[in-house]
Amino acid sequence: MSDIMKSAKFCEVALPNRFALAPMTRTSADADGTPNALMADHYERYARGGFGLLITEGTYTDDKASQGYANQPGIINEAQIEGWKVIVDRVHAAGSKIFTQLMHAGAQFQANRFTDQPLGPSEVAPKGAPLGFYGDQQLWQIPGAMSEADIQTAIDGFAQSATNAKAAGFDGIEIHGANGYLLNQFLSTHFNKRDDGYGGSLEKRLRLVVEVVRAVRKAVGDNYPVGIRLSQGTVTDPDYQLPEGAAGFRQIVEAVRDAGADFVHTTDGEVNRPHFTDGDQSLAGVAADVPGIGLILNGGIDETSCQEIANQFPGALLAVGKKALANPDFVQRLQDGKEIADINFEMLQPKATISNELAWRKKNAA
DSSP: OOGGGSOEEETTEEESSSEEEOOOOOOOSOTTSOOOHHHHHHHHHHHHTTOSEEEEEEEEOOSSSOOOSTTOOBOSSHHHHHHHHHHHHHHHHTTOEEEEEEEOOTTOOSOOSSOSOOEESSSOOOSSOOOGGGOOOOSOOOOEEOOHHHHHHHHHHHHHHHHHHHHTTOSEEEEEEEETSHHHHHHOTTTOOOOSTTSSSHHHHTHHHHHHHHHHHHHHOSSSOEEEEEEEEESSOTTOOOTTHHHHHHHHHHHHHHHTOSEEEEEOSSTTOOOSSSSSOOHHHHHHTSTTOEEEEESSOOTTTHHHHHHHSTTOEEEEOHHHHHOTTHHHHHHHTOOOOOOOGGGGOSSOOHHHHHHHHHHHHO
C-alpha cells in the first residue's frame, strides 16, 4: 500500500504507520475507576496487532459529575495514574504510541460513583434511550443546569487530568468534544438553551470548548500533543446538525486550533458523509481545509476504503473502530493480505466489556 503503512510523524510523534485505534468504551476498569491487568492485555493486543497509535476509551476527569458509566476508567488519583502507567509501558514495548481521551459525560450519564445527579448545559436530556451496551438504565435523567462554578470545576478537571496523563507517560491527549458528551452538548442547540456567556450564538456555545483546550494546553505546556474529537451527531441522535452549517463547523475547528489544539479528530458514520444543513461537504472535508492543524478521521474505515481515504487526506491518521474490535490485528492482517472479519455484535453482549468479548472469542474458537 502507499504511505499508509509507512512510518509517519503526527504532531511530532513518530508512528510506525497512519492507523489509529479509535476510542471505544469498554467499561472494564475496577469499580473505583482504576485501570487493571485486563485492560493492559486489551490495549497491548492492539499495539501488537500493528496500530501505530492507540486512543484510549473516554476517561473521566473529576470526582464530581464527569463519570458516565460504571467501571469507566478515570485519571484523577495516584492509583489510576499508576494503572495507566502499566498500560502505557506495555503499549510502548509493543511498538505503538498511545493518547488518552479525556471525557466529561455531562447529561449523557448512566452511572457515576460520586453523584446521582448529572449536569449539563441546560435541563435537557439526550434524545433516544441510554445505551444497553453500557448499563441497565432505561431512561435518561434530566440533568441539572451547570452553574459557572460547575463549569469551572469541569475545566479544572480536564486540566488536572491532562497533567496526570502526562505523568502517566501518555504520548498525547485527546479531549472528547463529540458524540453527545459534555463539550458536544455545549455546542448543540438541542442541549444548550442557556442565555448567558455560554449559550446562544455559536461563539458563545464554543466558549467552554475553547476554555478547556486552553486549560489543557497550559497544563501540559508546549510541544506536547493536544487535540479534540469533534462530531455533530451523538450516540443516540446521529443526524443532529449545527444550524450554522459547514461554516459553523469550520469556525469550531479554527477556534480550537487558535486555543492550542494540534489536531482534530472528526467522527461520523462515514468519513465522507455529506452532513451539513448546507452543501455537500463532510466533517472531514471541512476540517481538512483548515490550515495549521492535524487530522484524525473516523467513520466506516475498513480494508476496502482505507487506501482511498488515505490518498484523499494526505497526512491524516485513520482511526478504525468496528473492524478493530473484530480484528485486533487489523493492520497486520491488512499488510499480510489475510482475511479480515466483520464485527459480530454478539461479542458485546450482554455488556460491551472486555471479559464478555474474550468469552465470546473462546466459545467461538472451540
